[in-house]
Amino acid sequence: MAKVLVIGGAGYIGSHVVLELLEKKNQVVVFDNLSTGQRENLFEAAEFIEGDILDFEKLKNVMKKNIDVVIHLAAKKAVWESMKNPEIYATNNIEGSINILNAMVETNVKNIIFSSSAAVYGTPEYLPVDENHKKNPINFYGYTKSLIEELLKWYDELKGIHYIALRYFNAVGYDALGRVKGKEKNPQNLLPIVMEAATGKRNGFEIYGKDYDTKDGTCERDYIHVSDLATAHEKAVQKLMKENESYILNLGTGKGVSVQEVVNAAQKVIGKKIKYTYAPRREGDPAKLVASSDLAYQVLNWKPKYINIEDIIKTTWNMENTDEH
Numbered sequence: 001m002a003k004v005l006v007i008g009g010a011g012y013i014g015s016h017v018v019l020e021l022l023e024k025k026n027q028v029v030v031f032d033n034l035s036t037g038q039r040e041n042l043f044e045a046a047e048f049i050e051g052d053i054l055d056f057e058k059l060k061n062v063m064k065k066n067i068d069v070v071i072h073l074a075a076k077k078a079v080w081e082s083m084k085n086p087e088i089y090a091t092n093n094i095e096g097s098i099n100i101l102n103a104m105v106e107t108n109v110k111n112i113i114f115s116s117s118a119a120v121y122g123t124p125e126y127l128p129v130d131e132n133h134k135k136n137p138i139n140f141y142g143y144t145k146s147l148i149e150e151l152l153k154w155y156d157e158l159k160g161i162h163y164i165a166l167r168y169f170n171a172v173g174y175d176a177l178g179r180v181k182g183k184e185k186n187p188q189n190l191l192p193i194v195m196e197a198a199t200g201k202r203n204g205f206e207i208y209g210k211d212y213d214t215k216d217g218t219c220e221r222d223y224i225h226v227s228d229l230a231t232a233h234e235k236a237v238q239k240l241m242k243e244n245e246s247y248i249l250n251l252g253t254g255k256g257v258s259v260q261e262v263v264n265a266a267q268k269v270i271g272k273k274i275k276y277t278y279a280p281r282r283e284g285d286p287a288k289l290v291a292s293s294d295l296a297y298q299v300l301n302w303k304p305k306y307i308n309i310e311d312i313i314k315t316t317w318n319m320e321n322t323d324e325h
């Protein structure tokens with residue numbers, strides 16, 4: 001049991017993390033500016049404070065609530081936008097994280113879990129990618145995550161703040177029991193786009209590239225279910241409560257699934273054809289990106305439950321069908 005401050009707790013991953021923390025009887029305070037987070041993602045059992053990570057005073061006041069562990073998931077995350085408007089990403093992601101760390105120093109909060117990303121690796125030099133792989137982000141979003149990891153190392157060394165940075169691979173799916181109510185708005189990622197094409201919200205979609213050196217010519221990714229990410233966060237909280245150690249951990253399944261396989265599986269789950277065409281490669285896409293998560297398995301005693309892409313897609317499809325908007 002811990003008292004956990006979840007910054008960005010009304011967002012897509014954050015709401016699943018809050019749910020898991022509550023399930024495991026932790027006390028939860030959610031801090032979110034509701035810019036992309038949604039009110040319907042808030043749970044009765046968690047205290048909610050509306051606020052922005054750029055508001056240092058407000059952050060400090062929240063930290064004074066005897067917080068054991070901060071989970072920091074508040075960030076801008078659209079890769080293309082980070083290349084167009086890096087200043088927005090510098091402010092929200094980097095300055096926002098510095099505010100969180102400085103507020104922790106001032107209020108003597110000693111533990112933080114940071115949502116990092118596979119984007120820190122850039123184009124992988126070997127597969128599966130483990131945590132020792134060199135960091136070489138190829139977009140500004142990935143750079144912000146990499147830089148924040150470096151800040152964490154220094155605040156650990158100089159201020160005794162322990163951290164677990166979790167490098168997510170491709171987060172997908174929704175709570176299988178439908179307890180998370182807010183569907184992500186304006187989705188930018190493959191699976192929600194496929195879902196929108198399936199429900200007619202968009203007139204088909206494009207598969208970017210079919211000439212990659214992969215099993216079927218389309219890009220392979222490591223799709224990790226958001227509820228599996230959530231259990232890893234809860235275990236990371238317990239780890240930080242027990243030990244004064246810091247870690248950087250990949251979170252993936254270790255299984256490469258191609259875009260074509262995602263589309264085929266979606267058609268199977270939905271039971272109908274989805275409209276798509278093949279388009280040229282998208283700039284900056286590595287052919288394959290698959291995680292080695294052995295370290296997370298060991299350190300957190302965690303394993304993803306969802307390995308089969310069809311099972312993952314079912315949880316997303318359920319969400320489509322319960323959507324009332």
Ligand code: UFG
Nearest residue numbers: 117118119188189190193205206207208219221259282285
């Ligand atoms: N894709 C399509 N058509 C689409 C959208 C995506 O073919 O309309 C393909 C992409 O080319 C890629 C795969 O589907 O091969 C997955 O694409 P996503 O945009 O869903 O995800 P990415 O792998 O590009 O990016 C994800 C996260 C980023 C993170 C990155 C790190 O969205 O935040 O992983 O690995 F930085």
